[in-house]
Amino acid sequence: TDLPLIMGIETSCDETGVGLVRGCELLGEDVASSVAEHARFGGVVPEVASRAHLEAMVPTVRRALDAAGVKASDVDAIAVTAGPGLAGALLVGVSAAKAYAMALGVPLYGVNHLIGHVAVDQLEHGPLPKPAVALLVSGGHTSLLLVNDLATDVRSLGDTVDDAAGEAYDKVARLLDLPYPGGPPIDRAAREGDPEAIRFPRGKWGDGTFDFSFSGLKTAVARWVEDVGRAGEAIPVADIAAGFQESVVDVLTRKAVDACREHGVGHLVISGGVAANSRLRALAEERCTAAGITLRVPRPKLCTDNGAMIAALGAEVVAAGLPPSRLDLATDTSLPV
């Protein structure tokens, strides 16, 4: 085809991702993660992440080009995450992107990481109907977005006012002595538990906004664990995991469906690491079906941070004819949509 070949570079957190995309077609990608190096700290250590990006950058580009079966000289444009994310981590990606753009003589496009999480769905399910609502749930973000156009018109409907959804999973896993990252082990433990056994509070439930709050829930779980411990009883890990998870996914899916209704939108995209959650997928499917909304959830590998999502958004930005970024493109740790 004659669509431009976009190389996307992602380094906003702990994944070094590079993807090669034409339009809605993913040609190949590679991701190197430093998650194992952060595990013993129970969360991402920014300096460790930056160093890991530096070491992984060039080999990851090489592996992605090989996976796509293209040469660097075939690349027509570079897209890179300009924010939001960790300062040092973003800098490594943006510096690398500038170097590749200069060396290859191709334009550079700084793009928004959050919108990338939505754009990646096009690689799996084809062009995104307009408008759509997107729910982004990961270790770093919990956002509801109204997507009128991926390249030019995305509005924030709501956000977490404290912890991100994935962060809540990670913190509660720690309280339950489950490993980091906490999402997968809580997801598994919850399958053995009764979600009705303990009713934890629903943060910002029915408050008329599309904002979220998970710190009260985390505190409620901590108090529960403390009380059980003080009474000298065994901690019912499965029931706590199930009750906690039900609170999180109940609020997430309710507000996402409400946002679709309020804006007359028939398509919901759920993306980010927490989109891998089995209960979130099941309850979202159930509530979307009941509301006549089509649910789009990319496969787990595309939901977590990767370079393909940045290339997918880059392809949209190029297609929209937006001007490239200048070579003094700055990173922005809290870049808004």
Ligand code: KG4
């Ligand atoms: O998107 P991601 O890989 O990285 C960013 O934070 O940007 O998301 C990681 C988060 C972690 O907090 C992890 O605990 C959570 O996604 N996660 C899950 C599941 N798998 C990963 N949360 C709930 N259920 C899961 N199955």
Ligand code: ZN
């Ligand atoms: Zn992310």
